[in-house]
Amino acid sequence: MRDTTMAASAAVDLVKVYGTGPTAVRALDGVTVGFERARFTAIMGPSGSGKSTLMHCLAGLDKATSGQAMLGGTDLTRQPDRVLTKVRRERIGFVFQAFNLLPQLTAAQNITLPLDLAGRRPDPGLYDHVVGVLGLGDRLRHRPSELSGGQQQRVALARALLARPEVVFADEPTGNLDSRTGAEVLAFLRSSVRELGQTVVMVTHDPGAAAYADRVVLLADGRVAGGVDNPDGASVTEALRSLAVTR
Numbered sequence: 319m320r321d322t323t324m325a326a327s328a329a330v331d332l333v334k335v336y337g338t339g340p341t342a343v344r345a346l347d348g349v350t351v352g353f354e355r356a357r358f359t360a361i362m363g364p365s366g367s368g369k370s371t372l373m374h375c376l377a378g379l380d381k382a383t384s385g386q387a388m389l390g391g392t393d394l395t396r397q398p399d400r401v402l403t404k405v406r407r408e409r410i411g412f413v414f415q416a417f418n419l420l421p422q423l424t425a426a427q428n429i430t431l432p433l434d435l436a437g438r439r440p441d442p443g444l445y446d447h448v449v450g451v452l453g454l455g456d457r458l459r460h461r462p463s464e465l466s467g468g469q470q471q472r473v474a475l476a477r478a479l480l481a482r483p484e485v486v487f488a489d490e491p492t493g494n495l496d497s498r499t500g501a502e503v504l505a506f507l508r509s510s511v512r513e514l515g516q517t518v519v520m521v522t523h524d525p526g527a528a529a530y531a532d533r534v535v536l537l538a539d540g541r542v543a544g545g546v547d548n549p550d551g552a553s554v555t556e557a558l559r560s561l562a563v564t565r
């Protein structure tokens with residue numbers, strides 16, 4: 319999406335510099351990109367191209383050096399930490415490679431935690447739907463240590479989706495999963511876009527994972543270096559290869 323004004327999430331001339339002086343790293347070098355509502359977008363690019371930095375700035379986990387990191391109409395670069403905490407809790411869903419569940423809570427408690435913290439009640443219909451589709455019905459009283467990796471990631475997905483966030487940011491969500499379980503997680507993310515109108519932005523290294531998305535945004539050296547609409551494994555692999563050749 320080239321027009322960033324209507325996007326669920328957008329970067330506008332976003333710059334992120336880590337450190338100062340001769341050792342400073344310009345991780346984002348003027349990124350402008352929009353992520354459309356109710357669409358599934360994958361961010362890809364070589365190691366060190368700025369994928370995680372972009373996602374962290376867009377999700378209010380890290381502060382950009384200059385430019386705008388928009389969530390709907392809110393510029394996250396201008397918000398104090400107190401507001402960012404509330405934005406992350408109430409308007410964004412997160413799925414991380416390492417699951418990031420709270421070990422002392424049950425699956426059910428982990429799933430409803432963001433809503434509990436926000437003082438909101440889960441929509442019972444959506445709760446039953448998400449738990450049912452993810453096959454978690456008989457695991458709700460288990461703690462994370464009693465669940466497989468795939469089950470833990472499904473709990474994290476349920477937690478991310480139940481609050482109906484404006485955007486779900488997923489950072490290598492299948493990185494710790496075997497290919498079959500990873501495919502289930504990706505299919506669920508895909509169906510959340512189709513059936514719930516969820517907006518999903520995912521960082522991945524895997525062309526097969528990116529093929530579940532509606533669009534791939536390519537980064538190289540902290541800049542947008544292209545994109546692929548309606549990607550499949552072959553078109554993504556080819557785009558990554560030509561990126562490597564032209565750099």
Ligand SMILES: Nc1ncnc2c1ncn2[C@@H]1O[C@H](COP(=O)(O)OP(=O)(O)OP(=O)(O)O)[C@@H](O)[C@H]1O
Nearest residue numbers: 336337343345363364365366367368369370371372
């Ligand atoms: N906290 C930090 N302090 C200093 N430099 C950092 C920090 N985080 C990232 N960088 C640097 O910023 C650049 C972009 O890093 P980033 O993690 O965003 O890339 P990436 O595309 O997600 O990489 P990968 O695919 O390897 O995870 C890299 O050169 C990295 O070394």
